[in-house]
Amino acid sequence: MTRSMAIVLLAIMVAATPAAAQDVAAARKEGKVVWYTSLALTTAEKVAKLFEAKYPGIKAEVHRTGSQRILQRVMQELSASIKNVDVIHTSDAGHYVLLKDKKLLLKYTPAGAERLAAGFKDKDGYYYGLRATVNVIAYNTRVVPAAEAPKTWKDLLAAKWKGKLVTAHPGYSGVIATHVLALSNLLGWDYFKTLGQQSVMIVQSAVDPAGVVASGERPVAVDGGDYTFYQSKKAGNPVEIVYPKDGVPLVVSPTAIAAFSSRPNAAKLFTDFTFSKEIQQVLADTEGLYTGHPEVTYPADKPKLGDLKLLTVDPEELEKRSEEIKRRFVEFFGA
Amino acid sequence: MRRFDLSLPVWALAALTLALLMGLPLGWMVTLSVSGEHGVTAQHYVNAFRDLHLRRALWHTLVMAFWVGVVSVTIGAPLAWLTARTDLPGRRLVRALVMASFVTPPFLGAVAWVMLAGPNAGALNKLWRALTGSDAAMVNIFTMTGLVFVVAMYTFPYVYVMIGNTLELIASDVEEAAAMLGAGRFTVARTVTLPLVAPAVLSGFIVSVLQALALFGSPAILALPAGFHTLTTQVWGMFHYPPRVETAAAVAMPLLVATALLLMLQRRLLGRRGYGAVGGKGGARRRIALGAWRYPALLFSLLVIVCAVVLPYGILAKAAFSRAWAQPLTWDNLTLRHWTFTFFEYSATQSAIVNTLELGVLTASVGAALAALLAYIARRRAIVGHQLVGFLALAPIAIPGVVLAVALFIAYTRPPLILYGTLWILFVAYVTKEMPVGYAQSDATFRAIPAELEEAGRILGAGRLRVLGEITAPLARSGVIAAWCFIFIGVIRELSASIILFTPDTKVMSVVIFDLKEEGQFGAIAVLGLFMIGMTFAVVLTMERVLGRDFMGGRE
Numbered sequence: 082m083t084r085s086m087a088i089v090l091l092a093i094m095v096a097a098t099p100a101a102a103q104d105v106a107a108a109r110k111e112g113k114v115v116w117y118t119s120l121a122l123t124t125a126e127k128v129a130k131l132f133e134a135k136y137p138g139i140k141a142e143v144h145r146t147g148s149q150r151i152l153q154r155v156m157q158e159l160s161a162s163i164k165n166v167d168v169i170h171t172s173d174a175g176h177y178v179l180l181k182d183k184k185l186l187l188k189y190t191p192a193g194a195e196r197l198a199a200g201f202k203d204k205d206g207y208y209y210g211l212r213a214t215v216n217v218i219a220y221n222t223r224v225v226p227a228a229e230a231p232k233t234w235k236d237l238l239a240a241k242w243k244g245k246l247v248t249a250h251p252g253y254s255g256v257i258a259t260h261v262l263a264l265s266n267l268l269g270w271d272y273f274k275t276l277g278q279q280s281v282m283i284v285q286s287a288v289d290p291a292g293v294v295a296s297g298e299r300p301v302a303v304d305g306g307d308y309t310f311y312q313s314k315k316a317g318n319p320v321e322i323v324y325p326k327d328g329v330p331l332v333v334s335p336t337a338i339a340a341f342s343s344r345p346n347a348a349k350l351f352t353d354f355t356f357s358k359e360i361q362q363v364l365a366d367t368e369g370l371y372t373g374h375p376e377v378t379y380p381a382d383k384p385k386l387g388d389l390k391l392l393t394v395d396p397e398e399l400e401k402r403s404e405e406i407k408r409r410f411v412e413f414f415g416a
Numbered sequence: 417m418r419r420f421d422l423s424l425p426v427w428a429l430a431a432l433t434l435a436l437l438m439g440l441p442l443g444w445m446v447t448l449s450v451s452g453e454h455g456v457t458a459q460h461y462v463n464a465f466r467d468l469h470l471r472r473a474l475w476h477t478l479v480m481a482f483w484v485g486v487v488s489v490t491i492g493a494p495l496a497w498l499t500a501r502t503d504l505p506g507r508r509l510v511r512a513l514v515m516a517s518f519v520t521p522p523f524l525g526a527v528a529w530v531m532l533a534g535p536n537a538g539a540l541n542k543l544w545r546a547l548t549g550s551d552a553a554m555v556n557i558f559t560m561t562g563l564v565f566v567v568a569m570y571t572f573p574y575v576y577v578m579i580g581n582t583l584e585l586i587a588s589d590v591e592e593a594a595a596m597l598g599a600g601r602f603t604v605a606r607t608v609t610l611p612l613v614a615p616a617v618l619s620g621f622i623v624s625v626l627q628a629l630a631l632f633g634s635p636a637i638l639a640l641p642a643g644f645h646t647l648t649t650q651v652w653g654m655f656h657y658p659p660r661v662e663t664a665a666a667v668a669m670p671l672l673v674a675t676a677l678l679l680m681l682q683r684r685l686l687g688r689r690g691y692g693a694v695g696g697k698g699g700a701r702r703r704i705a706l707g708a709w710r711y712p713a714l715l716f717s718l719l720v721i722v723c724a725v726v727l728p729y730g731i732l733a734k735a736a737f738s739r740a741w742a743q744p745l746t747w748d749n750l751t752l753r754h755w756t757f758t759f760f761e762y763s764a765t766q767s768a769i770v771n772t773l774e775l776g777v778l779t780a781s782v783g784a785a786l787a788a789l790l791a792y793i794a795r796r797r798a799i800v801g802h803q804l805v806g807f808l809a810l811a812p813i814a815i816p817g818v819v820l821a822v823a824l825f826i827a828y829t830r831p832p833l834i835l836y837g838t839l840w841i842l843f844v845a846y847v848t849k850e851m852p853v854g855y856a857q858s859d860a861t862f863r864a865i866p867a868e869l870e871e872a873g874r875i876l877g878a879g880r881l882r883v884l885g886e887i888t889a890p891l892a893r894s895g896v897i898a899a900w901c902f903i904f905i906g907v908i909r910e911l912s913a914s915i916i917l918f919t920p921d922t923k924v925m926s927v928v929i930f931d932l933k934e935e936g937q938f939g940a941i942a943v944l945g946l947f948m949i950g951m952t953f954a955v956v957l958t959m960e961r962v963l964g965r966d967f968m969g970g971r972e
Binding site for chain 2: 117121123144150156158163165281283286288292295297298316414
């Protein structure tokens with residue numbers, strides 16, 4: 082290979098990725114990206130570690146808590162003029178309507194986002210769905226024989242389940258807030274009113290019912306992301322998932338960059354990274370999540386999204402009725 | 417010419433700091449609770465108390481606090497008497513384990529009891545079912561009774577310490593006199609000892625009630641799953657988006673009023689009578705022989721210790737090393753995953769440990785020093801208004817952590833001082849919250865140091881500050897170190913104020929544990945909890961070595 086050929090090759094390589102190279106340099110100068118995320122803790126830490134491995138010198142700082150707590154953090158900090166967060170990821174699409182209205186989001190289209198499935202894209206281009214899950218019923222197979230397991234949402238209202246159920250909380254979890262809205266639209270508030278009389282154990286995170294069911298503390302979960310039960314089952318716990326035929330609430334969890342981010346380059350780089358096929362596939366494989374990425378493949382033992390009857394909610398409605406959802410839930414369940 | 421007394425600015429500065437610490441947040445809180453868009457309003461109070469859920473929460477809070485007081489006294493008083501005055505076998509061990517319960521953060525105890533006595537998966541209930549073949553649970557921790565029990569397990573040490581220290585001060589000659597006049601062992605205990613410790617029992621009751629009123633973690637872990645709230649969890653809920661800080665301020669007021677009333681009641685009840693027999697250090701104390709009651713008494717002591725310390729730590733240790741905490745500890749179930757995750761993968765851990773240690777040491781050092789200065793000012797009447805100093809220093813005991821946090825949040829998210837987002841707001845919260853403990857300890861210390869020694873130094877020409885440094889300080893050393901320990905422990909286990917005041921960069925260990933609880937990560941909680949306790953013990957034991965006695969005041 083002659084020297085001139087090498088120079089030409091190099092020139093082509095540089096020309097092919099000029100923007101990206103520059104962005105990485107700028108991001109590296111910013112040093113880190115702060116990620117407020119409602120992704121399950123272990124998953125979030127894994128994504129951050131992968132990012133740090135791919136881009137040495139840029140730290141990904143994970144702050145994992147429930148969707149509603151994240152919104153609280155962002156707003157509470159902003160009220161004291163603290164601008165800490167760069168990338169905001171929750172499971173309550175309503176948050177993004179609110180944040181967009183308040184001009185707190187940066188308009189940014191992650192690389193390849195135009196290929197995402199419908200329902201994963203904001204029409205104005207401020208936020209995109211990073212992952213999705215559906216709310217399901219799950220039960221402990223050591224306590225409940227398959228034949229007796231609940232098949233539909235209304236089966237949970239039977240007297241035999243009194244004191245045997247667990248729910249997560251819409252005041253903590255965006256997955257559950259979405260679930261409550263979707264099911265109240267399908268079955269009416271009466272469904273939750275009756276469910277509230279079943280002495281349901283209340284936990285906070287939508288991740289937690291899986292743990293409660295696996296431990297046997299309550300044999301049946303009335304909600305929770307299917308991926309959490311899927312993981313629990315894969316880990317060898319006696320857990321089985323029921324996808325009710327009357328429909329499963331679909332939760333698409335958006336991500337966006339804060340308009341006031343002081344590390345916009347790192348934030349963009351990180352956001353692009355989370356939408357890369359590599360990470361989207363990690364979410365699908367190890368976590369059992371659904372994604373909007375067209376090339377991602379799913380484990381054979383998970384139902385395809387297309388085969389399920391999906392109940393979707395409009396982010397605008399979720400934002401508008403957020404107070405009502407929480408108020409009603411507390412009214413019916415006590416806390 | 418009379419030399420200007422250099423000590424005066426020091427006194428004044430200390431007193432001013434105190435006034436500022438207390439005045440600024442409380443002033444803001446009262447202001448916000450009555451301020452509407454158009455001037456003064458009572459609307460926030462109306463909103464708060466028209467709300468059925470809030471009224472229920474208030475009721476639950478009162479019920480819980482009252483019973484916690486009753487149970488704590490029922491457990492703490494006999495235990496204190498048994499270990500201080502009788503020949504109970506293994507009393508030193510019992511005392512050491514009561515200290516372990518004292519050091520245990522209540523929220524950690526609550527998490528442990530979820531794993532022990534959850535109605536279905538709880539280890540005790542599983543054992544019960546296996547033994548009896550019964551379908552029903554033996555105990556359900558997610559009830560008011562369960563909550564009271566768990567809270568009392570970590571509150572009774574307050575009663576124990578107060579009564580134990582009082583018993584140490586009662587000379588046994590009074591008791592012996594009664595015995596010589598023919599009274600039996602228990603008649604002596606009932607007619608002589610009990611009336612003498614009655615004030616301490618009452619104080620213990622009130623302090624337990626105050627602790628319970630202010631508690632956040634245990635109700636959040638045990639009451640919320642059962643579908644009921646206490647006032648503290650309600651106040652915390654008001655910080656969720658959209659925040660209702662004004663209503664939170666209004667809701668916090670009854671907590672403040674209830675606490676203030678209790679303290680006034682305590683003063684009135686105790687102020688009326690004189691207790692001449694208590695207060696001096698009498699001669700040798702003879703231990704009362706329990707006779708046939710030795711073993712029932714031992715059984716009672718062990719039962720308490722097992723519930724407060726042995727079982728909870730046992731289950732935490734199990735959870736820390738098992739894949740699934742509810743499954744038997746077989747080889748398959750053993751893992752170190754929670755340890756590697758907590759320390760090497762979970763990014764919040766390391767900074768939380770550093771933050772907690774920094775805050776613990778800083779608060780304990782500054783707090784103990786400030787408390788000592790203030791106690792000295794009040795005891796020696798060093799400045800005008802010294803009476804006020806004592807009152808202000810003890811006043812924070814009337815402010816539950818959540819309320820304090822609301823007040824500090826309001827005060828320090830706006831000019832002149834924006835502290836929110838830094839460790840300083842937590843520091844201010846902790847110093848304020850722990851001031852009464854430090855002050856009470858220091859006050860007792862200075863009470864025991866006669867003023868004559870200082871006066872002698874003054875007559876020989878030393879300035880106030882020099883006397884303080886060369887005479888008073890060495891004498892007060894052990895008392896100040898004890899205050900340091902109390903404050904340090906208080907900071908490590910603090911959750912109720914931290915949960916409102918933290919930001920992601922200023923997380924402390926208690927907040928991280930609470931975060932993990934909300935996601936149900938029992939393994940990581942167990943690891944972090946055990947580490948936290950180990951850390952506390954290491955610090956406290958080191959300090960005790962320096963001190964030469966245990967920090968709760970025993971001299972054995």
